[in-house]
Amino acid sequence: MVQGALAGLAAGGLYAVLAVCLTLMSRLVRVVNFAQAATGMFGSYVGVALSVHGGLPEWLAVVLGVLLGGLLSVLIGWVVSTWLAEAGTGTRSAVTVAVLLLLISLSFILFGNKPQPFQALLAGPAFTVGGVVISQVTVVTVALAVVIAFAARLILTKTPVGISLRALSERPTTAELLGIPAKRLSAAVWGATGLISTVIIVIVAPSQSNDATSLAMLVVPAAAAALLGGFRRLDLAVVGGLVLGMLQGALAQVDQLSVVRNFVPFLAIVGLLVWSQRKEVWDAAR
Amino acid sequence: MQLADRGAVSRFGTPLVVAVVAVLVGIGLTVGLNGYFAYLGVSVVVAAIALLGLGVVTGSAGMISLCQLTFGAIGAWVVSALNVANAPGGFLFWLLLGGLAAGVVGVLIGLPALRLRGINLAVVTLGLAAAADVTLVEIQFPGTTDGVSVDRPSLVADDNAYFLLCVIVLIICALVVHFLRRGPRGSSWAAVAFSERGTAAAGASVRTAKLSAFAVSATLGGISGGLLTAQVGFAFPTSFAPLQSLALYVLAIMSGAHLIDMAVFGAVLWVAVPELLKRWGVPQDWGYVIFGLLGIQALAGRGNLGTAIRELWRRRSRASAGVQITALDEDPPRLPPGEPVLVVRGLSVTFGQVKALSGVDLAVPKGGVLGVIGPNGAGKSTLVDAISGFLPQAQGTVELADRPLTGNPTQRARSGLRRTFQQDRVPSGLTIEAYVRFVARRRPPADEVAAALEFFGCPPAATPLDRVDVGARRLVEVVGHLMAKPQVLLLDEPAAGLPHEEHVAFGERLRQVPARFGVSVLIIEHDLDLVRSVCDTLTVLDFGEVLASGPQAEVLADPAVLKAYLGETEML
Numbered sequence: 001m002v003q004g005a006l007a008g009l010a011a012g013g014l015y016a017v018l019a020v021c022l023t024l025m026s027r028l029v030r031v032v033n034f035a036q037a038a039t040g041m042f043g044s045y046v047g048v049a050l051s052v053h054g055g056l057p058e059w060l061a062v063v064l065g066v067l068l069g070g071l072l073s074v075l076i077g078w079v080v081s082t083w084l085a086e087a088g089t090g091t092r093s094a095v096t097v098a099v100l101l102l103l104i105s106l107s108f109i110l111f112g113n114k115p116q117p118f119q120a121l122l123a124g125p126a127f128t129v130g131g132v133v134i135s136q137v138t139v140v141t142v143a144l145a146v147v148i149a150f151a152a153r154l155i156l157t158k159t160p161v162g163i164s165l166r167a168l169s170e171r172p173t174t175a176e177l178l179g180i181p182a183k184r185l186s187a188a189v190w191g192a193t194g195l196i197s198t199v200i201i202v203i204v205a206p207s208q209s210n211d212a213t214s215l216a217m218l219v220v221p222a223a224a225a226a227l228l229g230g231f232r233r234l235d236l237a238v239v240g241g242l243v244l245g246m247l248q249g250a251l252a253q254v255d256q257l258s259v260v261r262n263f264v265p266f267l268a269i270v271g272l273l274v275w276s277q278r279k280e281v282w283d284a285a286r
Numbered sequence: 287m288q289l290a291d292r293g294a295v296s297r298f299g300t301p302l303v304v305a306v307v308a309v310l311v312g313i314g315l316t317v318g319l320n321g322y323f324a325y326l327g328v329s330v331v332v333a334a335i336a337l338l339g340l341g342v343v344t345g346s347a348g349m350i351s352l353c354q355l356t357f358g359a360i361g362a363w364v365v366s367a368l369n370v371a372n373a374p375g376g377f378l379f380w381l382l383l384g385g386l387a388a389g390v391v392g393v394l395i396g397l398p399a400l401r402l403r404g405i406n407l408a409v410v411t412l413g414l415a416a417a418a419d420v421t422l423v424e425i426q427f428p429g430t431t432d433g434v435s436v437d438r439p440s441l442v443a444d445d446n447a448y449f450l451l452c453v454i455v456l457i458i459c460a461l462v463v464h465f466l467r468r469g470p471r472g473s474s475w476a477a478v479a480f481s482e483r484g485t486a487a488a489g490a491s492v493r494t495a496k497l498s499a500f501a502v503s504a505t506l507g508g509i510s511g512g513l514l515t516a517q518v519g520f521a522f523p524t525s526f527a528p529l530q531s532l533a534l535y536v537l538a539i540m541s542g543a544h545l546i547d548m549a550v551f552g553a554v555l556w557v558a559v560p561e562l563l564k565r566w567g568v569p570q571d572w573g574y575v576i577f578g579l580l581g582i583q584a585l586a587g588r589g590n591l592g593t594a595i596r597e598l599w600r601r602r603s604r605a606s607a608g609v610q611i612t613a614l615d616e617d618p619p620r621l622p623p624g625e626p627v628l629v630v631r632g633l634s635v636t637f638g639q640v641k642a643l644s645g646v647d648l649a650v651p652k653g654g655v656l657g658v659i660g661p662n663g664a665g666k667s668t669l670v671d672a673i674s675g676f677l678p679q680a681q682g683t684v685e686l687a688d689r690p691l692t693g694n695p696t697q698r699a700r701s702g703l704r705r706t707f708q709q710d711r712v713p714s715g716l717t718i719e720a721y722v723r724f725v726a727r728r729r730p731p732a733d734e735v736a737a738a739l740e741f742f743g744c745p746p747a748a749t750p751l752d753r754v755d756v757g758a759r760r761l762v763e764v765v766g767h768l769m770a771k772p773q774v775l776l777l778d779e780p781a782a783g784l785p786h787e788e789h790v791a792f793g794e795r796l797r798q799v800p801a802r803f804g805v806s807v808l809i810i811e812h813d814l815d816l817v818r819s820v821c822d823t824l825t826v827l828d829f830g831e832v833l834a835s836g837p838q839a840e841v842l843a844d845p846a847v848l849k850a851y852l853g854e855t856e857m858l
Contacts, residue, residue: 032405034412083586093405094350094539095585101532102578108571213529220416223409262420266413273406274398 001250006132008249009242010207011221013141016241017200018222019229020149021193026231028169029186031080031092032223033193035099038216039076040197042103043069044205045212048116058119066198072103073194074187081186085172100216107212120206137207141200145241148196149234165189221245221265227272244268301464305457312453316446324445326557328517331452332510334553335459336534337543339506342463344535345544346472346715347499348479350408353395353415354534355526357388357504358511359422362521364388365512367428369436377439381455381512388508389501396500415528422523435519452513459506460546466502473724475499476715484711487674488725489699489770533574536581542592551592608755609784611743613791621801623654623822628673628703628774628808633682635665635672635830642668643830646682650774653800655807657821657838659814661850664827666810667708670776673808674698674705687773700727704767705776712751712759719747725766738765741802742795743788757783761792768803775799777809781816793819818842826850 018037025033033039047065050056056064076099084092122136156162167175168182176182201215208214225244229236244265251261319327336354343351361384368380375383395414396407429435437443442451466472474495477485482492515521534556537543541552559577560570584590626649633646643665650656658666672680675695684691686703699705712721722735735747742761745754754762760783767775780796781789793816799805811817817824817838824841826833834844841847 032409034408079582079586090348090350090405091585093408095582097350097352097408097532098536098539098578098581098585101529101536101574101581104529104532105571105574105578109569109575213527217412217416217528220409220413224413227409259421259424262424263417266410266417269410269413270395270398273410277398277406 001253003132004253005246005250006129006134006138008245008247008252010135010138010141010204010245011248012242012245013138013143013145014200014204014208014218014241015221015225015245016145016238017141017148018197018218019225019237019241020145020152020234021197022219022222022226023229023231023234023237024152024189025193026089026226028165028189029077029081030089030169030172031096032089032231033076034093034096034219035076035103035216036096036193036197037201037218037222038100038103039069039073039194040199040201041212041215042072042107043067043194043198044118044202044215045107045111045116047202048118049111051119052117062121062202066195066202069198070191070195073197074191077187077190081183100219104212104216111212113211115209115211116205118202118206118210121203123206135207137204140203142242144200144203145238149238153234161185220269221248224265224268224272227269227276230276240268301461305461308457308460309454312450312457315453316450319446319449321445324449325517326561327449328445328452328513329557330550330553331449331456332514332517332553333534333556334456334550335506335510335513337538337541337549337552337556338456338459338463338546339503339510340535340538341543341545341549342467342475342506343499343503344538345542346467346475346479347496349496349499350405350535351411351500351503352408352528352535353411353418353531354503354507355511355531356411356415356418356528357392357507358514359418359521359523359526360388360391360504361385361508361511362515362526363427363511364508365436365515366430366521370429370432370434377436377516381509381516384512385505385509388511389505392501392504392507393497395504396497412528415531419523419526419528422526426523427521430520430522436515436521437519438516448517452517455509455513456550459509460549463502463506464546468720470724470727471495471498473713473716473720476713477724479715480713481707481711483676483695484707484713486676486695487699487705487707487711488766489696489704489727490724491696529574533577536577540577540580540584540590540592542584542590542596545592545596548592548595551595606753606755607745607749607758609743609758609761609788611784611788611791611795614794620797621653623651625652626650627652627687627806629685630673631683631685633669633672633680633684635668635677635680641830643672643680646827646830646832648825648832648835650806650808651823652806654822655797655800655809655820657817657824658808658810658827659812659817659824660827660833663829665830666827667778668830669827670705670778670808670810674703674776699770699772702773703776704770704772704774706760706763706767706778706780708778708782710756710759712754712763714750714752717748717750718745718754718762721751721762722747722766722769725763726769726771728770730769735765735769738768738803742792757785757788760784768799768805771803772805774806774808777807777811779810779812781811781813786813789813789816790819792816796820 021036022033025031043065046068047061050064051058051061080092080095122140124136125133126136126139127134156166164180165185168180168185172182221244225240226237228240248261248264251257336358340354343349364384364387365380438448442448474485474490478492478495485492485495514525537552537556541548543549543552559573563570563573628650630648633643635643660666671677673684675698691698691701691703723729739747742765744758744761744765760780764780781792784792797820799807821838824838825835826841826847828850833850834841834847
């Protein structure tokens with residue numbers, strides 16, 4: 001069981017990074033981005049294609065893919081913040097559902113529906129703990145999750161940019177009237193989360209089932225993790241991701257529980273919602 | 287069938303006529319189509335039923351559901367399993383059971399999602415779709431691996447006859463959805479999509495409204511999955527993949543599937559677009575790209591295909607209707623105020639460190655009008671929220687007709703305490719008549735409604751609410767609650783949104799409310815002219831405490847009130 005749990009830590013780090021992105025998006029630009037993982041998938045697929053079919057050196061292809069992921073995210077953000085500036089989180093998020101569909105279909109058209117020949121950027125073990133091998137991928141994903149969460153927290157609480165961002169998310173119109181460059185800042189948030197998502201998927205994809213749908217659907221466990229922090233707290237999002245990954249890893253050790261394993265993110269979502277929504281809350285302020 | 291209500295004949299007649307015509311069209315198509323087109327026709331019908339369900343949950347009730355085909359898979363599973371088990375009852379019975387099973391699962395999924403605003407439900411349903419997909423691929427449907435196919439009933443064995451059967455099932459589903467939507471259930475869906483608070487204040491259960499929309503939608507999904515199984519003979523996980531559910535959701539948005547004809551139109555697109563792309567040699571995935579782009583456009587409020595087509599079809603006048611209210615000549619009749627009917631004792635509300643209300647006592651006399659005034663931030667709206675049950679943390683007691691008033695807003699509304707809101711809480715998808723019936727929780731006679739609307743200068747009952755301006759909508763809200771015949775109605779600045787010269791005319795009407803409708807009134811109002819003309823008694827709030835209370839003239843002459851609230855005597 002412990003072995004499985006540690007093996008699941010790589011996936012846990014991946015969930016945690018995506019969950020941090022989802023939390024940042026939800027807090028700062030009022031969107032639950034269903035296309036979060038799909039953006040990363042698309043960027044990383046383009047990277048693979050550039051290197052395999054385009055003959056670019058691998059590092060360059062990866063960098064271009066990551067940049068494209070960021071750019072794509074900015075583009076989606078531009079549509080959302082231009083067309084739906086005053087809309088509620090629900091409608092703004094619904095647009096990203098359409099984007100999710102769009103990106104999966106586009107990747108089928110461009111790259112076919114077979115898994116892609118990803119080159120592993122990181123391979124091999126990093127170290128062993130009590131006979132269990134911890135891979136380099138695990139170390140990097142977990143470290144990334146923690147570092148990004150910390151960095152985001154520092155930026156948000158200690159820098160002027162962070163304070164503007166928080167003002168923007170709480171009172172968008174007021175913030176804009178105060179002269180905060182709303183559009184540029186939200187584009188930056190979209191871009192940053194797009195870049196991060198693509199980076200993490202590029203790192204993890206070689207060791208995952210990496211067809212377009214599976215990668216895009218990583219948003220489900222990520223959302224489960226983000227829910228632990230109520231789409232607001234970064235630290236809990238990281239914890240949620242790691243725990244979820246380890247739980248799935250542990251369950252994978254028992255063959256009879258494989259069906260249960262599939263439902264773990266879903267059950268986590270439902271459980272967390274029942275718990276966090278136990279207090280009666282009404283839809284609008286008054 | 288989308289026309290305004292014109293009495294019982296059109297209410298029941300028009301949909302039935304449309305249904306009969308649809309059956310005839312179905313029969314005509316059955317004769318006219320060759321096998322392959324009949325097969326495609328079945329696909330259209332299957333998609334139309336699933337879209338009809340999405341139209342209920344997303345279109346009417348405003349929730350995002352991303353697992354419609356997972357419910358389809360449940361229907362398909364039940365039909366396949368019953369077929370393998372050779373259960374009695376035959377295909378149509380199994381189909382029904384499959385739909386019901388999906389409906390039950392829908393309720394189970396919806397239960398935790400109850401308190402959730404739309405976006406959490408989206409996360410839940412996408413999670414279910416993803417989990418179910420992986421699992422179905424692992425374990426497969428019953429009978430697929432052993433080659434036990436689901437056979438169509440012998441009477442409808444060929445594609446053309448089966449198509450006709452599917453059309454009939456679709457028509458039944460459409461009729462059920464149509465009548466549900468026209469009734470109080472449908473109004474509660476429209477209300478909950480617009481405002482949960484407004485729904486609860488009308489004495490409707492937010493929980494039931496959401497769950498029933500979700501259950502109806504899931505049941506329709508299950509039926510469509512069952513029909514698909516007998517179309518192909520076997521159920522395959524690929525037919526129910528999450529990607530397809532996402533596409534169906536986007537299609538429902540872009541086609542405007544809350545309209546029955548547009549659900550069918552969307553289903554035609556669902557089948558025709560990939561089919562045409564195939565004939566033109568274009569990869570079929572472009573179909574989803576097109577749906578995705580049109581979906582983004584529709585979600586961004588740039589209009590969906592369904593409404594665009596309807597606008598072309600019949601150009602409706604878009605002029606907005608407002609309030610026409612004039613001052614009365616005669617002095618309105620008044621009831622002598624009686625014993626207190628609503629008694630509030632020691633009401634306190636704190637938000638964190640802020641004391642919004644502390645120890646407030648007040649009483650609304652039977653047959654009277656109590657005014658609550660006070661400067662901004664005095665706690666007036668908090669008072670209404672606390673009395674009507676929207677602030678469960680409130681301390682103190684509220685008694686209505688000598689019985690303690692407790693519970694959530696829905697229960698309080700049902701026990702005879704109604705309230706209106708400062709902000710617009712009137713859902714725009716209904717007609718005035720449907721809304722009034724919904725709020726009244728009964729079917730008041732048409733002339734009673736017409737008289738009440740006319741009394742307050744509102745537009746006629748058949749007017750759609752999306753054509754009614756804000757001021758008039760707030761009065762329609764008042765009329766709806768009066769039709770519910772509560773013991774007490776709390777009005778939170780009802781005249782805001784009306785032109786000032788109509789305030790007095792409105793006040794004269796309000797003055798007659800106890801005598802005319804048998805309803806006692808508590809009114810919060812800023813306009814002192816209105817307050818003076820309407821209220822027998824006044825309670826003044828300041829910083830969450832009662833500053834003065836009593837007959838109007840006394841209170842307004844109280845030096846403490848003058849100093850704290852009014853400041854300048856010339857306002858009096």
